[in-house]
Amino acid sequence: MNINYTLLDILTNNIFVWKNIAKEHIQIENGIEIPMIQRDYAQGRNDEKTAYIREKFLKDLHSVMRESQNGSDKYLNLDFVYGYIENSTFIPLDGQQRLTTLYIIYWFLAFKDDVSFYENGLHLFSYKTRQSAKEFLKSLNKDENIEKIRIETEENTQKIVCTIKNQPWYNLNWDYDPTVKGILQTLEEVSKLFSDISFETLKEKRPVNFHFLQINEYGLGDNLYIKMNARGKPLADFENFKASFENVISSHKSSKFFIEKIDGVWLDAFWKFTIESFNKTVDVEQDVSKFTKRCDELMLSFIRKITEYLYYKDNIGRNYQFNDVAIDIIYSKEENLQILIQIFDLVIGLGYNEWVDYFGDIFSEKFQKDRIAINQPSLNPILKIFNNDNFSHFENLLLFGWLNYIAKADSINVTSDLKDFLRIIRNYINNINQKNKTSLDSELRTDYYNDILNTVFSLSISNPFQNLNTTPVSFRKEYIQYEIAKYNLFQDDIFRKDLIFKIEDHSTLRGLIFNFDFTSYTNDELQNITDNFYSLYREVSYQDIIRLLLCFGDYSINVGYSNLGEFRFFGQKGKWHRVLASPDEEIKSNFEELFKIFSKENISDWQNFIETKVSENIESYKDSWLWYCLNPKYKTILDHPIYTKNYENKVEIFYNQSLNSYHHNPFVFWFRYHSPQNVRIHINESDSCAQYSNFSRLHLKNGVELEQINNSWVVYNLDKEFNHSSFKFEEERNCYILSCENLIDELIPLVEVLNLYESNSDI
Incomplete structure (x- = not known):
């Protein structure tokens, strides 16, 4: 193994390994072939996450190449490249993405500097994942094609991708090959960024290199690829996360505080949280690794959730994932690191058992004086974080509101201002709903998070109701206007405020009382209204x-x-x-x-x-x-x-x-389920209903059918010879009509009459 191998070493058959004390040459005469088992060139994709990773990787590569070109001894090592040799061809199992990106850079610099592709083995890089990718690279590396592209881009190499796609040999179907698309996307960015780097620098000074490992001798082959891709989730190990995170925040002034505290006072506090979170007496010394892992999980869960809050606060995207990309973007701002540190400091101010009770002083399921009813069994965001539970959008936004408040106040004390602040948020987000049949369903989604948080940020933490203002609110402004109108109802009257809060906390309202006008009522009258409203829906x-x-x-x-x-x-x-x-x-x-x-x-x-x-x-x-x-x-x-x-x-x-x-005409329904027994025995109940787009009729067991239309019953399946004073035959519709003052009472005594009817007989 040699730490200074480069892509050109593989392509020019210049790889050696040490066996015992002897240096042995590995025969790689046919270059590199990406095997069919590998995926397409994903690093060239154009989605937000991949574009960010690619941009950062290219900038890192460019930076070290430029420094090397300026005389620096710096180099960038890209870790291990694994693979095996087959028919004198190197088949990479890990490193495909890095090797392909490096190949594109080498290709462009050789093209730009008019360097021989053949002498440097650049024609020996191929993809086997798809035939189209293979054919594309084969065509791209032909001398006559390269020369023609050079001539057409002589004055502007940044037109290279457009020029390639206009070549007669370029197959338009290649536009749909993800590897071809990815290579061209990366090539376009490389042509803009690497125009000041010479191919000679890359070849002679070798600023970018990697470890090389041939695995044939271990008998692993393709099976290793499958195992390697099941290595586990990124950032699952807390120590690895800390090391990576400390590198991200290293340039910030606050980084030293984070580094000191995460292995100091925070670790002590979360260790206590860990011990206290078990419901029975435990012997930590018997299984210290178990408790260490649990402690790490608590801290990482907490960081993950605060990072989610910062992600949406900064409007970074709509689909939060706790990964390197998000962490790098979020914590590139020192302000966000400071918020993370501040919230950690605040949270360790209470013990685990105190957190168990903390939100019970803020939220309740149903109305409870001095609490905010949330119409669900419980909400303890801290315990949900510690347990790594999923949050609904409603719970997420209440948590984010609480985080915003305690960060502004630099305190976790439960005050009336905190409760009013969260009450306004509850009402605001409960208003964001959509009419869906017999319910108002939440319309909350991550698309709205930043807009909602901007409203949350506009709220004052001191006298939140009194200081409400719609000016800074751009999203669903009318919902804040509702809260302003509500404040005008009570202002400094605490008794009246409690009454308003009580009625809006009713489960039928959930904070939304804009359909009610309380402006003209005294406190005593409002007390009566509130008491009667609760009694009505209770009794x-x-x-x-x-x-x-x-x-x-x-x-x-x-x-x-x-x-x-x-x-x-x-x-x-x-x-x-x-x-x-x-x-x-x-x-x-x-x-x-x-x-x-x-x-x-x-x-x-x-x-x-x-x-x-x-x-x-x-x-x-x-x-x-x-x-x-x-x-x-x-x-x-x-x-x-x-x-x-x-x-x-x-x-x-x-x-x-x-x-x-099944559905019913209301009168058919009454007769089917609630008419006297002596009437119901004549009714064919199974047919006296309807389904789909049919209207229901009252069916009697003898086949007579009755349909209610306005104040009449239309009777079907009676012969013209039927004769009864209550029924009139209508020629136009060929049926009998029973006109009624009361559609139920007047039909009851006639059901038995109709049921006795038999075709061609008089009653």
């Missing part, structure tokens, strides 16, 4: 809540369209958020009237209250199917609170919004 069935709200108008919200008409939704247990926080404000006027009533008294007898309001307002729905929904006799129709309604006023009710599910 009353969703069917009766719908009936109460309908007393003040049809508030149903549009949730989509279908072949049966538009879908509309009244609200449902566990799904009120879609209605109460609807950005289309359908519910606004209903609650305006309801809150006027709520403000006057605490309601204890909800049944009496609701039935009184229904009796006062039901007649406004005369001749509408909703009259039956309000009527206590038929309110079970609201068991299916989603409905479709077409231009003919034909209604079908659904339990969930899907045409695949």
